[in-house]
């Protein structure tokens with residue numbers, strides 16, 4: 441079946457099953473305390489797992505040739521996601537395959553760890569569409585919970601700036617100092633790397649360090665993959681849950697030097713809280729299927745010169761005039777794709793044109809607002825936009 445779908449897509453034909461978004465996850469209601477739940481809790485046996493697809497993030501590439509090459513042939517990953525809630529706390533479990541356990545050590549700077557993140561839509565004054573999947577956007581914040589697999593990380597002041605330089609050869613004269621130093625490192629080392637951020641657009645990622653988010657995350661490795669868990673309040677000053685909580689999930693593979701933007705990312709997934717009223721607007725936005733005609737959309741993309749600024753599929757040459765669209769159909773909602781075409785400045789992906797000058801960004805700043813360098817295609821008729829969106833939804837890597 442998978443083969444048939446793939447070949448249908450390569451012919452550019454609409455295959456509605458392949459265009460469908462991941463189904464909502466059901467959070468099973470329990471009465472137990474969930475605030476410190478870990479992967480080995482027996483409570484998870486009550487939960488139901490749903491499949492969520494995670495696509496290689498293609499929008500903003502890292503300036504690291506080796507890492508980019510290690511990930512160039514990347515495929516989409518499947519994660520199994522389950523949820524529990526008790527009216528106060530939401531607990532999520534994310535399981536994904538990873539054949540190599542990569543853990544961040546304290547000293548080396550060129551090893552990278554496996555990790556995962558869960559993103560929530562932040563509280564806003566007025567209801568609107570879901571925030572941009574990457575980093576939110578103006579007025580549409582996101583809250584990001586990040587957990588990395590760590591051995592021990594020395595952080596003298598919590599700012600990640602290790603200042604002491606040591607020379608391990610000089611044990612003769614400095615042996616005692618070295619011993620004292622190692623003892624200090626051991627006493628200050630942290631074995632957990634768990635962070636919470638808020639962001640309202642790219643380059644606005646801010647860590648919440650005051651402990652005002654009462655969350656607990658963890659990662660457990662078993663022979664062929666990770667189980668990551670997160671528990672957080674349904675309501676706090678950063679998030680206000682209705683009966684449906686939209687989440688997006690990202691995973692990093694340390695073996696492939698994954699970090700920052702080099703990750704696999706899901707689109708928004710609706711988590712319905714059992715016993716509460718389903719928020720049909722959120723479910724509709726997260727699961728909306730493109731209505732247009734894929735073949736006509738492909739023709740419209742050709743006719744409107746999108747390829748002049750974008751790499752459309754992985755087999756096209758890279759274009760640095762705009763972000764690669766090669767996986768955009770995997771991690772974007774239909775509403776976001778529509779908006780990107782007819783209102784390019786609503787969300788600005790802030791890369792730059794590497795072929796021209798490293799400081800030639802994909803936007804200009806006018807009156808303090810980022811304005812996209814992309815042509816405004818609001819002149820296209822609605823049907824053509826629908827067709828383009830349907831084609832864009834087919835742009836995504838195969839599942840590994």
Ligand code: HEC
Pocket residue numbers: 499740741744745746747748749750761762763764765768777780781784785787788789790802803812813814815817828832
């Ligand atoms: C003049 C260059 C240019 C053209 C032509 C152009 N784009 Fe863009 N596009 C950009 C730039 C630059 C960005 C990043 C800034 C932003 O987010 O608006 C972008 C962003 C996007 C995004 C958001 C990508 C993401 O990862 O979130 C989509 C989708 C998109 N363009 C689709 C299209 C389509 C479809 C066409 C043709 C109908 C098109 N673009 C034509 C320059 C262009």
